[in-house]
Amino acid sequence: SYALTQTPSVSVAPGQTARVACGGNNIESKVVNWYQKKPDRAPVLVIYDDDDRPSGIPARFSGSNSGNTATLTISGVEAGDEADYYCQVWDSSTDHCVFGTGTTVTVL
Amino acid sequence: DVHLAESGGGLVKSGGSLRLSCVVSGSTIYTYSLIWVRQAPGKGLEWVAYIDSTSTYIHYADSVKGRFTISRDDAKKSLYLQMNSLGVEDSAVYYCVRGRDIVASVYFDSWGQGTPVTVSS
Numbered sequence: 001s002y003a004l005t006q007t008p009s010v011s012v013a014p015g016q017t018a019r020v021a022c023g024g025n026n027i028e029s030k031v032v033n034w035y036q037k038k039p040d041r042a043p044v045l046v047i048y049d050d051d052d053r054p055s056g057i058p059a060r061f062s063g064s065n066s067g068n069t070a071t072l073t074i075s076g077v078e079a080g081d082e083a084d085y086y087c088q089v090w091d092s093s094t095d096h097c098v099f100g101t102g103t104t105v106t107v108l
Numbered sequence: 109d110v111h112l113a114e115s116g117g118g119l120v121k122s123g124g125s126l127r128l129s130c131v132v133s134g135s136t137i138y139t140y141s142l143i144w145v146r147q148a149p150g151k152g153l154e155w156v157a158y159i160d161s162t163s164t165y166i167h168y169a170d171s172v173k174g175r176f177t178i179s180r181d182d183a184k185k186s187l188y189l190q191m192n193s194l195g196v197e198d199s200a201v202y203y204c205v206r207g208r209d210i211v212a213s214v215y216f217d218s219w220g221q222g223t224p225v226t227v228s229s
Contacts, residue, residue, distance in 0.1 A: 001170075031213035035153070042203060042219040043145075043153065049210060054217060086153050090213040095167045097143070097155035097214070 002091040004100035011106045012077050020072040020103045022087030030089040032070040034063060037084040037102075046085075047072060074105070082107045110135035110218045112204045117223030124194050124227070130187040130204030130220055141207035141214055142180055142187045146200035147222075156202070157189065160209065171197075194227045201225075 005023040012018040022032065034047040045054050047063035050070070060075045074081055087100035116128040128144070144156040157178040158167045166178060177190040187204055201222040207214045 031210065031215075033213070033215040035216070037147075037153065042221050043216075044219070045215060045217050048208070048215040048217070049213070084152075088153075088155075088215070092212055095165075096169065097158065097167075099153045099155060102152040 001094060001096065002089070002098050004087055004089065004098055006085075006087065006100040006103045008101070009104045009106065011108055012074075013108045014079060015076055018074040018077050018081070018105050020074075020085050020087075020105065022070040022072070022100045023068055024070070024089065024098075025068060027068055027070050027089070028066050030065075030091075032063065032065050033088045034061075034072045035086045035088065036081075037086060038082075043086070077105075077107055079107050081105060110206060112206065112218060112220035114202065114204045114220045114223035117202060117225045119226045119228060120194055122195055122227055122229050125190070125192045126194065126225060128189040128191065128202055128204075128223060128225075132185045132187070132204075132206065135206070135218075137180070137185050137187075137206070138182045141209050142178075143205040143207050143214075143216060144178060144187075144189050145203045145205055145216070145219075146198075146225075147203070148197075148200040151200075154200070158207070158214070159187070191225075194225075196227050196229050199225060199227045 035043040037043045050065040051063040204220040205216040206218040
């Protein structure tokens with residue numbers, strides 16, 4: 001079955017750039033979506049269709065997808081961005097949704 | 109704004125059953141797919157089940173196939189998850205999610221607050 005691997009944690013100073021990687025075999029052939037999850041809160045969609053932002057999501061959040069890695073980039077990180085981030089794809093060969101293992105972004 | 113509200117979670121013994129419900133307000137649901145996602149304590153997000161807008165396509169995670177059944181009632185703007193033969197590994201917060209189907213994928217644009225399920229041994 002298809003698997004998505006994420007680095008467990010990323011630390012970044014306020015105002016700097018955080019990059020969250022999501023690795024998968026030929027992931028560029030799939031559509032990647034990203035979610036922000038804070039403790040005791042429902043997940044929030046922050047990027048869909050590789051690089052589109054839902055309304056209400058700041059332009060500081062962006063996405064890219066190439067080769068075997070998709071990346072969520074958070075520019076000008078703020079304390080409120082501290083959260084777990086998950087990538088997600090739909091594997092059409094099995095008709096299964098797959099979530100990445102998750103990355104905790106810590107703002108120093 | 110769309111609002112999804114789950115109910116039906118609780119404490120159940122291993123081998124037991126539960127039926128989760130989700131009511132959607134602020135939006136029609138008949139053009140959207142609906143999904144259940146869960147998160148066990150200290151673990152990541154796990155997709156559970158998917159049902160498309162016409163109930164034609166229904167898919168389950170391998171971990172629940174044969175035990176869980178997803179269904180929807182658009183007239184009641186509701187989504188359901190019948191969970192049978194529950195095990196301790198099914199303990200999690202269960203989220204009701206609205207899906208947007210796009211070419212070769214689906215993304216989850218609205219989530220409920222979740223309902224906790226605890227399975228005791």
